[in-house]
Amino acid sequence: MTRSAIYLCCIVLALLSLPARAALDAGQLSKLAADDNDAKVAVVKYLASHPSPEAEAVLTAMDNDALYQNQGRLLIVRGDQAIDAATLQALGPVPDSAESIIVNNRLRGAVQGALSAFKLFSSDLATRLKAARDVKQDPRPEQLPLIQQALAKETNAEIHQDLLLAQASIQISSSNEAERLAAVKILGATNNPEVRTKLADMLIQNNGQYNEASPVVRAAAQQALKSIDLRISLARAAASLFSGLSLGSVLLLAALGLAITYGVMGVINMAHGELLMVGAYATYFVQGWFKTHLPQHFDWYVLAALPIAFLAAAGVGMVMERLVIRRLYGRPLETLLATWGISLILIQLARVSFGAQNVDVANPSWLSGGIEIIQDVVLPWNRIIILGFSMAVLVFMSFLLSRTRLGLFMRAVTQNRAMAGALGVPTGTVDTLAFGLGAGIAGLGGVALSQISNVGPDMGQGYIVDSFMVVVLGGVGQIAGTVYAALGLGIVNKLLESWSGAVIAKIVVLVFIILFIQKRPQGLFALKGRSVD
Amino acid sequence: MNTPVTENNETQDGGALTGLAHFVQPGELDASHGPVLYLDDITVSFDGFRALNQLSLTIDNGELRCIIGPNGAGKTTMMDVITGKTRADSGTAFFGQTLDLTKMNEAKIVQSGIGRKFQKPTVFEQHSVFENLELAMQADRSVWATLFARLDSESRDRIADTLKLIRLQDSADRPAGLLSHGQKQWLEIGMLLIQRPKLLLLDEPVAGMTDEETDRTAELFLSLAGKHSLMVVEHDMAFVAQIAKKVTVLHEGSVLAEGSLDQVQNNKRVIEVYLGR
């Protein structure tokens, strides 16, 4: 087919189709063929406000880069066949002279916005819901007719509500006062920060004139703003409460092992932070092994790391206990110094074997991302799961202490070593196992830490002061106290942080603990005894 | 011992010149009107367990009182309350007429004239016997005073006298940690005496002593009575029989019976407590 023949053909077809289907204005459409991007955007807006199968087809084609022009005439290309964009009639094979219409980013944004609005009419509920969410999040004035049509048809309450918000977000700029008032009244339920800005804008005075002339609308806007702000501040508060709980759960993981070694056994272990580090490096090691041997199951390496980190840290702990700590029972200050020495050696070992730099530990897919409670406030999955994990470790530990023979022996040995020994409890073995348990729990903490913070030789140092503070604050030998102290400290720290910055928050908390111990030297949950010393 | 007479006509060991008006010195013992120790309605509880239950007890000036009672009767807790180691939940404790023991700390209480010997002899094991007595000796206990303290000959004499009294003059330069158990008991009694307290609290003073040592202790205590007031907690009934004029029986944190040894030994309730129901 020659080019002129096609041309002729097209004209004929166009002339035939126009009166029959006036859905798309060919004149409007032809501006898409021009080079003027502003004009193109205007056409897209026009299309968006005139919903029809043709308009959707054109926009979809643009989004897929399948819209061509041939001498001012627009074609949709499907495979090697061309379809007329205005009428959707088949035109046969694509002419050689057809040129693709360039869709730049701005244009594409407009196209996608328009398209999403078209999805409001999908028969699939999930698609409609998503589309409604999208228009609610990013309402464009040109979508108003579509939204209104959809509103009239929509039966699902949730989608209906979203559409109402989207409509109101557009109508807030309406010139009609009644429409504005209705919109403002609905908008108290929005979370969209741009809409909030618009509402706030209404109340601003400019040269003695309010931006919003009507006092009724202003009053409604005030009301709406109040309810938006309340909801946002609640969400923010929930978010900082969550990050406090999250920090608390990290502190708890660091402190739980210490609650056994220091709280129950009375051994002051300054290398506790380095046992966390051992757990974290064990995770790194398992990650590497999965990468080379089981790449298809990479997502599950964290689970495999749990027992390995536990055993690695427990092993290091038991060796420490056998070689050093055992000989220093009853000499807490010497234990403190010797275990500090051990911590230096462990740090240097990590440096020599893995390098002084932090190593890279990746989150598996199920630990990435998060839940968005409102816009910009995200609760990350890894933190949520670690919160749950710390509770699980807590349950595991209290089960071991209260329900198993090892737990019974541990409690017996710490209460009266000589008597326990006389009753046939192998006190030496119990000490080693108990210390190993505390160390192993630190190792589990290390796995969790590897998912939310840097893994490096010095990582343990940052936790030692904090976790001792938790144990001291909670009361020595009080697992329940440890839990409350960890979560409480985490929350207080985060709340202070949002108010005064991280460093000051940390200092305030430390000073607070120092003062607190003045009042209650035995911690939050101390038992009063007849004779303390 | 030569007791200097203080400005307010009150003798050093608390014996007042009765009938004469005198000034009450703040911070000084005033036992001119009756008992030297006065406990009233004292209650102490630990986590719901009542170690002392509305205990009331008075010790007269110059009296030697023995306290007996089964384990857990509250004897040690009572001494803890008197010496400020434990705070009473309620009740009053006065030393003489004017000193409220519940408002003073341990050191102040000692400085006002109450000395205590613990159940388990505690001496400064790293220090020599001589130094133990030197530290215990009544003197200005402020930091500044001890920084510039020099032993004068009078103090040396007092230490030498005490060493003789407790028969440790040959061990003066040995570290106290190397003494036998009985010797440590004696050293602690010596440390108590050199403080010149008005009231001595003695918790099982003859535990671990030989019979001969016990006899000598009894002798010593009897010679102290009159000049000092003594409160002796003891399980050794033979020893109690040797020294006791008046005995108090504690049970479950309060006074069960009080009187001469014969009286309490024949008291029905005491027999019940000791022999079981």
Add this chain to the structure above:
Amino acid sequence: MTTTYRYFSKSVWLAMGLLAIGLLVVLPILHLGVDKHSSLYVSSYAITLIGKIMCYAILALAMDLVWGYAGILSLGHGVFFALGGYAFGMYLMRGIGADGVYHANVPDFMVFLDWKTLPWFWHGTEHFAYSLLLVVLVPGLLALMFGFFAFRSRIKGVYLSIITQALTFAAMLLFFRNETGFGGNNGFTDFKRVLGYSITAPETRVAIYMLTGLVLLGALLLGRYIVTSKYGRVLAAIRDAESRVMFCGYNPVSYKLFIWTLSAVLSGIAGALYVPQVGIINPSEMSPANSIEIAIWTAVGGRATLIGPILGAVLVNAAKSYLTVSFPDYWLFFLGALFIVVTLYLPHGLMGLLSALRRKITGGWK
């Protein structure tokens, strides 16, 4: 470590006298009075190194007073050392005047923060005497306040150690902040002059070096006086049986508070002497790791011996200077092993080892 230990035997006095003459007279002469190319010449590096180690020795001595004699293991003495250093450092910073990089009349880091005037706590620091007062008062008052609260509520043992560590950790975080007004991360450096003399001139160096030596000697004699006084005996008694001391009528709080504050002041003075010799003070001096190292110097030499900790500070720091240069990877292994070996096998430190050897040789009891 009993009080029957004699402070000191004649031979120790003699050795100390010779050492003092060697360090305070001979070395300065060999530095100032000998030609640089002579084999007898002592380099300024050596003078600075020895001066620095003498500062550490004062610090170890201060630690011994609280740990050895009062049983208070401080893991936060670095904060007192650093505060003394910062107090004198403020004077040295003011001494730079307008010779800084920005030629401003406030220290360079303040120009960087866009501060036009000095914060209130910098006022008066241009006066030498006032800064000396601060060197004593700042660590002293901090120690007094902290000690008052800690000792009054009978915090002792490991609890106290951990809280002192928290103290220095908190102070470090505070000083790391730029807004705190002490130069943040970088702290103070690039000093130019002290009392008008160039700080890098050999004569100035030697003067500070000799002053350090004299302070060390004075601290040693003061320590000896204190531990042999009745006060020292009460203190040791508190260390061994605190409640018994209370029932002898002493108030342990004021006894501990005195030695604790004195120790902090000594540490502050050591810090003030350290800064002009080393030429820098920054918040890392307050890191918990630094403070705990002081404890190991003391333990290596032998607690409650006064000269032991000095010996320990000298030996450990000499080893550090050597190892961190020659075998940087092994220094931490060495230090870690030192902590373990000393606590396990040398509870009385080198001094204990020496007296055990002497006992073996003479066969005597003491």
